[in-house]
Amino acid sequence: MPSPSPIWSKDRHQDRRPFLLGRNRITAALRRWFAARDFVEVEPAALQVSPGNEAHLHAFATELIGPGGDRQPRYLHTSPEFACKKLLAAGEEKIVAFARVFRNRERGALHAPEFTMLEWYRAGAAWHVVIDDTLALIAEAARAAGSTGFAWKDRAADPFAAAERVSVVEAFDRFAGIDLEA
Structure with missing residues (x-):
């Protein structure tokens, strides 16, 4: 039995190329959508001083070695959230990040240790505005x-259909059978 061709082989890449091109079209469309609404695209640093305080997320650790040989622990970020929130605190109002993020202990059919995360923020916007953003981005x-x-x-889901909006109380009642008002 012949071994599989290397990932960089033209034969092996041929069936993956449509996905690469589709990803490029999606990313470009989303960037246009954000730019048309005056979002500022930011690129938070991936190398952080702290691994973060989320108990369910695990950062990759590395070491920063200074010119004099001094060593300091550093971590690859699991999300751009903290850096983005610092920008909001500094006065930015509408920001977006297409960030490479890194999560240790994540492996499986739906989990990869490295992936691109889209995060956006609208300071002071009502929750329904962010939901409208989300629905528009899915359709885009x-x-x-x-x-x-x-x-x-x-x-199956229709990305162009109007979304059903239910309250937290309604969702718990309908989907979990829990009456939060009881």
Whole structure:
């Protein structure tokens, strides 16, 4: 049995290239969407002094070696959130980051140790404005990919349909059978 061709092989890459091109179209479309709404794109540093305080996220550790040989621990960020929130505190109002993030202990069909995370912030905006952003971005990504719908296993979703909005109380009652008002 022949061994699989290397990842850099043209034969092996040929079936993956459409996904690469689709990702490029989606990223470009989302950047245009944010730019048209006056968001400032930021690029938070990936190397951090602290690994963060999220108990369920685990950072990769590394070491910063200074010119004199002194060593200091550093961590690859698991999210651009802290850096983005510092920018908000400094006065930015609408920011977006397409950040490479790194998470140790994450492996599986739906989890990778390194991936791109899209994070955006609107200082002072009501929750429904951020939901409207989310719905618009999903539709924009679908259009850029040439997709009319999303499917995963036995579930399907229309990225262009109006979203049903339910309260937390309604969601717990309907989907978990828990009456929060009781």
